[in-house]
Amino acid sequence: MNNKQVVNKDMSEKEIDLELVKQAQKGDIKAFELLVQRYQQKVGGVVSKLIKDFHENQDVTQEVFIKVFKALPKFRGDSAFYTWIYRIAINTAKNHLVAKGRRIQNSDIEPSEAESYAGGYEKQNFDTPDQEYQRQEVEKVVHDSIDGLPDDLKQAIILREVDGLSYEEIAEKMDCPIGTVRSRIFRARDAVDNALKPLLNNTQMRENYVR
């Protein structure tokens, strides 16, 4: 059993990051886009600790990722990729405030928080009611789809995403094989994704999200 685990070792989340970083360091922008997709919400959340305005937040978050890409050759993988981005995000946000001549609030944010930081946003100022509506719409679709799932799928995805349990722990809790857990989590995600697609494929909607 142990031997099988060694031979078929799964790629950890840190290793996934490193693999994408390696490709991005070779100049693969698409690989870097996957990293951005993975961490944009978390980074946006960190930036929102210092910058409340939604549009400003997006601009600074974008700047963070541009800086990250340019600094990739210096990333040696000693720390977790997200810890590294987190530091860049805090510095960029602080520099942005200094450049704008504004006082830095919440300066007690420490890099040590990075590993455990899940990315929750601070309350923000939404420039238009439209954006607030769109955000609520996305959240509603996600929650409605989760509510509409069969119990076993719903429980599996909640245990994974909200409680943060590993597949092994979920299998134990649900008293089923790991393979079944894998399948349930995927089917739950796929169902939510299918419900979201019409909303996110609406270009206007997407544009409004971004800008």
Add this chain to the structure above:
Amino acid sequence: MSDKSNEQISNLMDGELEVNASKFLLKRMASDETLSKTWDNYHLVKSVLQKESTAEPLIDIAARVTEQLESEKKRLPQQTTEVTKPQINRWLKPIMGLGIAASVAFMSVTMLRNQQIDGGNTTVIENTMAQTEPTSPILQTNINASFAGGDTALVPPPSLSRYPSLSSQQQGNFNQIPTYNSQAPYIIIINKSAAKNAKNPLSPIKNQVISD
């Protein structure tokens, strides 16, 4: 096929996909827009579920970041080929030439100086080479053919050194270079001070090594 790929993406983002399959899938996602979008949406779902108690905005800046990087990538290579390469050629060649010339000049001055510092520091070791008997000593330097004559006056070269010139007594030593059987003397000049410095632990070179 698509379902299979999506399931793999779901496993991958939770660290539940085998290493080789993960690497393969990451490469595929980087070149396949549909797979990349699925990866993006799954992470969006994750974010919404993890932050359900807060009123947070959801952002999607990945496309903006990629767009900016692509446009910078298109701009930068042209600049680097047009500007930096000719600069290197234009500046490096004369500097390298000057460097070589300076090194040669420095070595010449140093050699002259070593010969003139003072008599006490310079040991003249006699070697001989008979005009008739061929010998080929190793490490010998033929200073001047005029040394050959025992009664030929040796005149030191004009000094370029900042050190005082040799006293007349010391200069006289030039005339007393011993000859052997009237054969032309060949001499090796050993700079004692240089040899001494090499052994001196407080010499500047040694100090530099310690400080590094």
